Amino acid sequence: MHSLSLPLGLFEVFMTIKSSTFAASLLCFGTFSTAAYAHFPLMSCWFEGDKVLCEAGYSDGSTAVEYNVDMFDYDDNLIAKGMTDKRSIAEFTKPDTDFYLVFDAGHENPVEVDVVEIKEK
Structure with missing residues (x-):
């Protein structure tokens, strides 16, 4: 050796x-x-009476405070603009038309939640 x-x-x-x-x-x-x-954006929405609430965040569990969440009708017209609060929740008045919500955190794929996916909480 x-x-x-x-x-x-x-x-x-x-x-x-x-x-x-x-x-x-x-x-x-x-x-x-x-x-x-890498983490990706998430959003879950629910009805509470005449309100639509959406909680936005990320797959790693982090919050999305002060981010825009937009509401559109099915013709892609902007119905309402919301912003997440300190709890990462955006609140909207429930419209009389079909709609979808978009949380675009600047990532490649914004999150969209359609009205048919939303349930009463």
């Missing part, structure tokens, strides 16, 4: 290179692995 013997100075250089390579690898892993943990 052969053993590798390096002069002390060369050994320190070798270990420094290995350490910095390891640190760089960890940094890259940490930077690029966050994409795997």
Whole structure:
């Protein structure tokens, strides 16, 4: 069996290179692995009497405070604009027409909830 013997100075250089390579690898892993943990927007809506309430948030459990939630009729006309409060809830008066709600958090896919999906809570 052969053993590798390096002069002390060369050994320190070798270990420094290995350490910095390891640190760089960890940094890259940490930077690029966050994409795997990306979160996406969610919204659930319900009726309470003559009101429509929608709670917006993200798949990682974080809240969506002070985000716009818009209400459209089926002809894509804006009926009402709402904003989430400190509880991540937007509140609307229930319209007399069919509608859908949109939470666009600036991600690629905004969340849409159609009136047929909404139930009384």
